[in-house]
Amino acid sequence: MEQKTNDQEVLLVKEKNESKLKAVVGFDNDGKLITEPPKQANSDRFLKIDKNGYVLENFFTNFHRQYKNPTDFHFFKAPTNLVEKTASDLEKMLKGPENKSQKEMLAKHENKPEDYIKKDEKQEKPNLIDENKVDWEQLAKLGVSKDFLKNTGNLDAMLNFQKSPDLIPITVKTDNLTIRTDARLAFRQNEDGKFNVAVHAVRNRPELDRPYFGVTLTNEDKNNLIQTGNAGxxxxxxxxxxxxxxxFLSIDHLTNELVAARADKINIPEEIKGVKLHERQQKELAEGRAIFVDGMTSRGGNEFSAWLQINADRRGISFRFDQQKEQNQNANDQRQVHIPNSLLGKELTEEQQQKLEKRETIYVTGMYDKEGQEFNAYIKINDEKSKLDFYKWNPDKAQTKGAEVTPDKNSKTQVAVNSEGKTNEATKDVKEPLNKEQVNPTEQQKAKRNRSKTHSM
Known part of the structure; x- marks a missing residue:
């Protein structure tokens, strides 16, 4: 998925007994760290950090497996477009780390491996897939060896029915053609019980305009997927x-492939990182929406805040560390205007729901007011107030600025009396709810009104 350069960050590393910072590129075939001088001209080759934390989690997990003394390294993040300047500034600060302001700035940029390594990484667990049932020859035909997967920290995940955490360079050869590309690899069981290699190749961009198994993605779905990686x-x-x-539908952040996870297979936690989620937050997560949570505690004991959302690719909760909280809160509030399947007793068609999602106006007949009487109205989303507004005419075609907004003319009197508690001269003594299009009392209602007046005299 495309990402603006100024939103990206790179990882800098300082090794023990060295004064200079270097930019992290990745790991070599033996699992050793590859670094380069943090020159701006070389920034395209550096490891890019995403806001969701996937890259850092995978990187530090692999790093922990390869290095016996991870405390010999200190890692810092820097904006991609300012990597050279930031590295220079950090080097100066590291010469006087006890200075209070410099200490705070270093802490702001530092990334500690223990904050990203899962607690159970140190515990050896049996793999779910038997290595003897894997077709290693098929893997070798792609130019990938078992040792390479092991040394780069990808094998364990693949042997537990997961995709490789990293992109793997593969080579596909035919009689007259050689294709080289990057892909995430996984093992999938065939009918014979053996495990073949499934290739998830990198795509230039997500395929959002093509229906996903019969589901046409709305503009809001597409925007959510592009901005957050999740449909929402x-x-x-x-x-x-x-x-x-x-x-749940998400985008694989490495390959741009659409990935789905069955909603009934995803566990919604009651507590996360030391913060108990209340019922509304759990409900919003279960509906695919994002929630902002303050006061969580990292594995290193540091307090942090983040957006939480179910991510289908991860089969669980993803964390998004957005810098512009207020802007994203406003966008999230707009997304959270609920589009109902039915409205006041009237089932909405799929077309009507899609129009509402696109912030278009719909006309709905056969709804029922608070007194159970039928009425019609134009309906449009009010993002400012996060609700649905009802109009007596099409608001998109209204001629008069500041015109009154009420249900359509056929139901105006009915809704005013039944739902809003209003009255007029003709209906002021009528106790029963009015019917659709009714503006005057019926003969029966007139008789009741007259009897009531006679009784009160």
Whole structure:
């Protein structure tokens, strides 16, 4: 997925007994750290950090496996477009780390491996896939060896039904053609019980305009996927004819592939990083929406805040560390205007729901007010107030600026009396709710009103 350069960061490292910082490029075939001088001209080759924390988590997990003394290294983050200047500034600060202001600035830029390494990484667990059942020859035909996967920290994940945490360079050869590309690899079991290699190649961009198993992505879905990597709601694709499955939909941050996870297979936690989630937060997570949580505690004991959301690629909670919290909160509030399947007793069609999601106006007939009487209205989302507004005419075609906004003319009197508690001269003594299009009392209501007046005299 494309990302603006000024939103990206790179990882700098200072080794023990060295005064200069270097930029991290990655790992070599033996799992050793590759670094380069942090020159601006070389920034395209440096390891890029994403705001979701995936790259750092994978990097530090692999780093922990390869190095016996990880405390000999100190890591810092720097904006890609300011990497050379930031490295120079940090080097100066490291010469006087006890200075209070410099100490605070160093802490702001530092990335500690223990904050990203999972607690259970140190505990050896049996793999779910038997290595003897893997077709290693098929893997070798792609130019990838078992040792390479092991040394780069990708093998364990693959042997536990996960995709490789990193992109793997592969080579596909035919009679007259050689194709080289990067891909995430996984093992998938065939009918014979053996495990073949599944290739998830890098795409230039996510395929968002093509229906996903019968589901047409709305503009809001597309924007959410591009901005956060997640659709932001539950989708219902049709993998089998006549049968839909509720899923979370996300973008693989390395390959740009659309990835789905069944909603009933994802656990919504009651507590995360020391913070208990209340019922509304759990509900919003279960619906695919993002929530902002303050006061969480990292593995290193540091307090932090982040956006939390279910990510289908990770099969669980993802963390997003956005710098512009207020801007994203406003955008999130807009996304959280709930589009209902039915409204006041009237089932909305898929087309009507999609129009609302696109912030278009719809006309709905056969709704029922608080007194159970039927009425019609134009409806449009009010993002400012995070609610649905009802109009008596199409607001997109309104001629008069500041015109009154009420249900359509056929239901104006009915809704005013039944739902808003208003009255007029003709209906002021009518106790029963009015019907659709009713502006005057019925003969029966007139008789009741007259009897009531006679009784009170």
């Amino acid at each position: 709601r539950i989708l219902h694709p049709q993998y089998k004819e006549g049968e839909t499955t509720p899923v």
